[in-house]
Amino acid sequence: MKKLALFLVLFAIIVSGCNQQQTEISVLPERAEGSEQFVENGGPGITEATYTDEKGKAWNIASNKVSVPIQEDCEEPDVALETDVPLILPQDSLIPTTVAVTTYQNQLFVATAEKPEVQTKTEVFVPKSPPKIRLEKSTDQDVLCCNDQLTFRIKYTNDGGDDAYNIKITDLVPDNVEYLEDSVGTEPFIGDIYIDRSFEDRAEKITWLIEGPVPPGAEGEVYFTVTCKRKRPKLRCVVCIDPETVVVGDTAVVVCNVLNSGDGVGTGAKLILSLPPEFEYVKDPAQRELEFDLGDIAPQQTVTKEFSVKMTGNGKLEEIISTIVIDNGEGCQCGLPPTASLTIQKTGPYQLKNSKPMVHTIVVRNTSSTVAATECVLVDTLPEGVRFEEASNEGQYDEANHTVTWNMGTMAPGAAETRTVTVIPLRSGNFTDNAEVTCAEGITVKDDATTIVKGQAAMHISKYDSDDPVAVGDTTTYTIEVRNEGFEDATGVILENEIPELTEFVSASAEDPYSKKPIAFTTEGQKVIFAKLPLLSSGDKVIFNVTVRVSAKGQLLNRTSLRYDQFARTLIVEEPTSTYE
Template sequence: MGKQVMVSLCCIALLGIVGCECFQCEQKAAPSPAPVKTVEPKPAPAPAPATNRVSRIYGDKLGCGSVRIDKELPATVQLGQPFTCTITATNLTDVELSQVTVNDRIPANFEFKSADPAATPKDGMLTWVIDTLGPNASKKMTVTGSAKEVGWVQNCADATYVILACAKTQVVQPALTLAKECPAEVLLCDQIPLKYTVCNKGTGTASNVMISDVLPDGMTQATGQKTVDIKVGDLAPGKCMTYTVVAKAAKTGAYKSGASAKADGGLKAESEVCATAVKQPVLAITKTGSEKQYLGRKVNYEITVANKGDAAATNVVLTDSIPAGVAEVVASDGGQVAGATATWNLGTIAAGQSRKVTIGYLPQSAGSFSNTASVAATCAESVKASAKTDVAGIGAILLEVIDVSDPIEVGKNETYIITVTNQGSAPDTDIKIECKLEEAMQFVNASGATAGSHAGGVVTFQSLGSLAPKAKATWKVEVKATKPGDVRFTTTMTSKQLGREVMETEATNFYQ
C-alpha cells in the first residue's frame, strides 16, 4: 500500500497601504489545517504520483494583495533517507508586499537536516522573512530532512505579509545667488543703471524672495529713494529674474555697494561689491587782450578753454560776442562768424588739456569795447569770460594863421584869420588861443569860435571846450597899421591833449 503525505497551510492577512493609495482587505484568520484522516489504501488503477503538491492563497485577491503558498514534496520516501520539500511564496497582486513571513512547522517524526535559504529551527518552526516581494514575483525555499519512523510525515506552512502604508515627501533645498552689475564709469549727468539678477540654483521653490540694496552716500534712485527694495516673490528651481533700477549721483566720486537677497526659510545671498566712478568735465575759460588801443588799429583777443575735470569734455562749443561798431572780424581755428557771434566747434578736450583760439576786429570809433566769450560741453557747466578794451583816438591839431591883405598901407586895417584843425582821431579839448600885437598894430576887433578880449597888446580868446576829429575852428583879429615896418602877428595855442604850446607867426608889411 502506498503512503500519503498530507500538508496543512495557515495564513494571516493584514491591512496594507502603498504610496498615497490605501488598499484595505478584510482581516481573516488563516484556516486551521484540516485533520488528517487515515485511509486504508486501496488498489490504484494507475501508479501513484511521484510528488504531492498543495497550494493555498492567503488574503482576498480581489480586494488587496494576496500570497499563494505552494508546497511540494515526494509522494513516498524511504525511512531514514533524506528528501527535500519545496515551498514557493508567490505575490498574486500588482503591488509590492513587505515583510512576507513564511513559517514551516517541523513535525515530530521528521529529522531536519538543512534549509535554503538558511533557517534554524526554533520551537519546532522554520521561519523565512522576505523583506519585499515584488508584484507577481515568487520566492522559493527548500527544507531537507528524513523520516524518523514509518507512517505519515505531515507538516504545515503559513504566510503573513504587510502591504506598507507608504507616503513620501520630497526633500528640497532652494539655493539663492545674486549678482549686481553697474557701469564702471559714468558722467555726473548720466543715469546709472543698476542691474540685479537673482537665481534659484537649488532643488525647490524659494518663497517670498526679496532683493535689497542700500545705496552709498550721494547716490539715490532717480525717484529719490535711498534704498532699493524689489519684491521678487516665488522663484522656481533653475529660474532667474533680472531687474534694472535707474540711479543718479549727486556729485563726482567713487560709489561702491553690494546687494542682498533673502527668502523664506532663512535663505540668503550676497552679491559682490559693485563700484562706479562718477566723473565730470570741468571747463575753465580765459580771455585776454589789450586793455587800451588807438583808433585805427585792430583789437586782438586770445581765448583759452581748459578742461580741469577728470573726464573728457565732449561736444565743446565756444562762442564770443562781437560788439557793435567794428569791422574786419577775423576768427582763427575755423571759427565761424555770423551776425554778432563767432562760434568754434572744438570737439573733445581731454581731462587736463586746453585749446586756444584768437579773434580780432577793427573798431570804427573810439570808445570802450566789451565782449564776452562762453563755452559749453556735454555734462559740464557753462563758463564765461569777458574782456574790455578802451579805444582812444589821437588828437592832432593844426594851427594856421594868415593875413588877408599883405602889404597893408599905414592907416588901414588888416585882418588875421586863425584856423585850428583837428587832424587826429580823437577830440581835442580845452583849446586856448592867444595873439600878441606889435607896437605898429592897433587893436580893432576880435571874433570867432569863442569870444576874445584885448589887454596890453595881447588878444585872448576864451577856451574852446572840444574840437571833434576832422573839425575846424576859426577866429579873427582885426588891427590898424599905425606906422610902417615889417611887423609880426604871433599866435600861440594850447590844449589838454598837447604837451606844449604851438606858436605860429605871420609877417605883414606895413608901408607909408
C-alpha cells in the first residue's frame, strides 16, 4: 500500500506540474503527542519593528507568531537515505523535467521542476513606492529538546520600492526558556544590538538597530538562541539559639534550619560552622570548625540540624558563623550580625558600528532593609582603545589610570544609585568595561559589560573654493578632501566633479596617498572624472583639486560625487560660488 501511495504522489506531481515551473510536495513529521508545554513567541507587543524612509517618515509592523513544544528527551534525527524510487512519465510527455527524491525512513520529500523553454525580458517604468518592511518569524527546530537549543530567526524583507532606514526590531525572550549568552546576531546588514535584563540579570528583551539603507527586494535576518529553563536550588537558612540568653559556663543548643525555596534539588548539602573563641563544641571542645552532611534537599524542603555549644568567655551568640554549601549551586550564610548588602549591575550596548558613542549604565543597590552602607566609592575602569567623553553625576575622569570615580557617600537601606559613562571607540574589537564599588564596612562588589564594535568604511567629504567671489575672466580652484573615518578600509574609490555652467575647465590634480603618483583623470563635457583609487585605508585621506575659469557673471554651483565598493549609494557635495564683473 505504501508503494502504491508513493507512486500516486509521484504521478500527481508530474501530471499537475505540467503547467507550473516548480512544484514541491513534502511529508512533514507530526507534532509529538503528550507535550504539555510550549515556547510561544511573536506578534504585536512581542516581536515588532519600526523603520523610516530617507525623509524620516516612520512605519511599524509586527511579526507572525511561532509555537514550539518543549520535550525533556528527543530521539536522534533521521539520516537521509539515498533510495531508488520508480518514476513513470506519460508516454506522450515531451516536457523536459528534473526530479529530486530524498527519503527519511518513513518520510518522503519529492521536488520536480520544469526547465523553461523560452526566456523573455520586458522593461517597464514603475514609479517608486515607499519602503515596506515585512517580518517573518521562524525557528530552526520543530521541538525544543531540553538537551538541545532552539534558535528564533526574524527575517525582514523590503517589499517596497524605496530604501528603508533605521529599522528597529524588538523581541521579548519567552518566560519559560533562557537566553543563550552571546548567541544574538544580525546578517548581512550590520546593526547595533541591545539586551535588556532583569534585576536577576536574566535577558528579557533584545533590540536590533539596523541603520540601513536596506534597498528594495533586499532581505536580512536577526536571530538569538534559547535553551530550556534550568531548575535551580535556592537555599536560605535561619539560626535559632535556645535559650536566647546564656552566661559563661552555660550550654546552649544551636538550631539551624535550611530551606530550599527554589525549583531544583540542592545536592550534597553541607553545614559548615566557625565557632568564635568564647564558645566550644560540646562533643569535641578542641574542634573550632564543624561540618555536617545534610544530604540532598528537595524543592520546598526544610532540613534541621541541632548541636550544643558551651560558653567559656564573654561573647555574642550571633557571632557564630553558619554557612551552607551545595554541589550544584550557590549556598547561603546565616547567624551573622546584620550588615549592608550591595549589588552592582552594569549594562551597555551589545554591538556598535565604528565610532558611535558607547554608553554604559551602572546601578548600585543596597539590598539590606535595615542597615546603611557608608563611604561608598564607585570606580569604573575603561577599556583600552576608547576615548572618554563624559560621565554623569560629576564623575571624575583620571586620564593616567583611564578610570572614572564617583564618591557616592552613604547608601540608605533599599537605596539605588545610577551612574552612566560615555566613551568613543577608536577601533573595532571587543571592549570590556569593569565597575567596582567599595564601602567602609568592607563591602566590595564588581560587574562588567562587553561591547562588540564592528568596523565599516565611512567616507567623509569636505570641500571649499579658493576664491569666492571671483571676477569674470579669473580662476578659482575647488579643493575636495576625502577621508576614511571608518574602522575598515575602503576600496574602489571614484570621484567625479561637475564644473559649473559659465566656467571653463583649466586643470585638475590628485595624488595617490601611497604611491605618491598623480591620479589620472578624463573630462567629459562639464565632468572631470578621476581614475579609480584602489585603496583608502582607515584614517587616511586623499585631496583632489579642480581649477576653472569664469566666463560670464552668474551664480556658480560645483557638484562632486563619490562612490566606493562598501557603500551602495553615491555621496554628493555641492559648493556655491559668486561672481562679479
